[in-house]
Amino acid sequence: MEWLNSTPAHWSKAPIKYLALAASSVFLDGDWIESKDLSDDGVRYITTGNIGEGFYKEQSSGFITEKTFNKLDCTEILEGDILISRLNKPIGRACLVSELNFKTVTSVDNVIFRTDESYNKKYLVYLFSSNYYFQHTGNLARGTTMQRISRGLLGNIRIPVPLLSEQVIITAFLDHETTKIDNLMEKQQQLIELLKEKRQAVISHAVTKGLNPDAPMKDSGVDWLGNIPEHWMLKRAKFIFRKMQRPISKHAGIITAFRDGHVTLRQNKRTDGFTFAIKEIGYQGVLKGDLVIHAMDGFAGAIGVSDSNGKCSPVCSVCIPHKKTQVYTSYYGYLVRQLAVTNFIQSLSKGIRERSTEFRFNEFSELPLPIPNYEEQIFIFKYIKRQEEKIDVLLQKQLQQIDLLKERRTALIAAAVTGKIDLRDWTPPASSTEASLAAEEATA
Incomplete structure (x- = not known):
């Protein structure tokens, strides 16, 4: 391997x-635990989804009973173990197990790596987060639908092993430098969130208050709307839109209402993560410009105007205006999505899925909606698009900055764990905690 030749x-x-x-050391797969083995409480069960690139990801996990633990002769994860994921990209990513509040086991696609005492575990996790290592594990992975690397191949990968004293210094150096980079990325992320909030505030104000700050206002009598311009009318949605049930053409592509408000051909965004129906029972035609409301995901923002012709599942309500000369659908795409943004749909809380609310046309049709005059609807829509374009430019710049910082972080880790940076004489700044920690570990 080339990365070993240059160490x-x-x-x-x-x-x-x-x-x-x-x-006392361990290098073995987690346990083969099936869905039928899961329980509501007991021994915690974590999967490959909990393993990030160098960090543990706290997310939903299952449990197995103590009886199942003993029956399957499971291996308990201990604090200080390294977990290496053999499944899903980046293959071979690893994290260090820190505090565990539960007795815990892991899935068979995670390797439990309990090293000998003569190795610095944080150094190894950094090594398992380097691009050189990921390139190698990616080349060894096999599989058509889901790629994975076998424990045998993973265990045979040769890695650079500096002296323990150097491992400690490299770890302290990377802790110090990556913390600075992570702090910069966090600041960029905060700016992104502020820009997203600004974009939503612009949309919300424009579609519910109009663009004339001097316009007289009146109480709409609708909680999620609040005050609206005095000259706007209110009508129930069924008098503004009607639900369509068009036939589908033979080669129509599948239209999906995404939670970000985009309604487009599924192939325009992504195809992974979807279940494809064998029989498309009840599918309906969609035309560009239709208002599409997803009954199950509408609460999370899956409401918008289709930018394509195609077909969609019966879980969506496909709507068109009664009078196209009085209703500009693109304006209402933004307005109706406010029902999700303001959590109004969520407040209906009749859904059978967790954090979900069914929002079908029957519920939508009875809701009062404002009606600005047609020209004002167009003007509001165009204003929102201009503001979105400006904010999107700023968002893109922030995302590019984060990408550059990620590249810098990755390159720094790769250089340090392969010895391209000579750190034998490196010492942390006196004010940092790495100095004392490095000294303690080096003499331990």
Whole structure:
């Protein structure tokens, strides 16, 4: 492997599995636990989804009973273990197990790596987060639908192993430098969130208050609307829109209402993560310009105007105006989505899925909606599009900055764990905590 050829001459090299040779050490797969084995409480069960690139991801997890734990002869994860994911990109990503508030086991696609005491675990996790390592694990992975690497191949990967004292210094250096980079990325992310909030505030104000700050206002009598311009009328949605049930053409593509408000051909955004129906029972035609409301995901923002012709599932309400000369659908795409943004749909809370509310045309049709005059609807829509374009430019700049910082972070880790940066004489700034920690670990 090329990455080993360029490491310092005094560093050794060893297969990963050779770093766990002591009697108390472990390099083995997690447990084969099926859905039928899961329980509501007991021993916590975590999967590959909990393993991030160098960090543990706290997310939903299941449980198994103590009886199942004993029956399957499960291996308990201990604090200080390294978990390596053999499944899903980036393959081989790893994290260090810190505090565990539950007795815990993991899935078979995670390797439990309990190293010998002569290795610095944080150094190894950094190593398992480097692009050189991911390139190698990616080349070894096999599978058509879901790629994975076998524990045997993973364990045979040879990695650079500096002296323990250097491992400690490299870890302290990377802790110090990546923390600075992570703080910069966090600030960029905060700016992104502020820009998103600004965009939503612009949309909300424009579609419910209009664009004339001097316009006389009146109480709409509708909680989610509040005050509206005095000259706007209110009508129930069924008098503004009607529900369509068009036939579908033979080669029509599938239209999806996404939670970000985009309604488009599924192929325009992504195809992974969807279940494809064998029989498209009840599918209906959609035309460009139709208002589409997803009954199950509308609460989360899956409401908008289709930008394409195609077909969609019966879970969507496809709506067109009664009078196209009085109703500009693109304006109402933004307005109706406010029902989700303001949590009005969620407040209906009749859904059978967790965090979901069914919002079908029967519910929508009875809701009062404002009606600005037609020209004002167009003017509001065009204003929103201009503001969105400006904000999107700023968002893109922030995202580019984050990408550059990620690249810098990745390159720094790769250079440090392969010895391209000589850190033997590096010392942390006196004010940082790395100095004392490094000293303690080096003398431990």
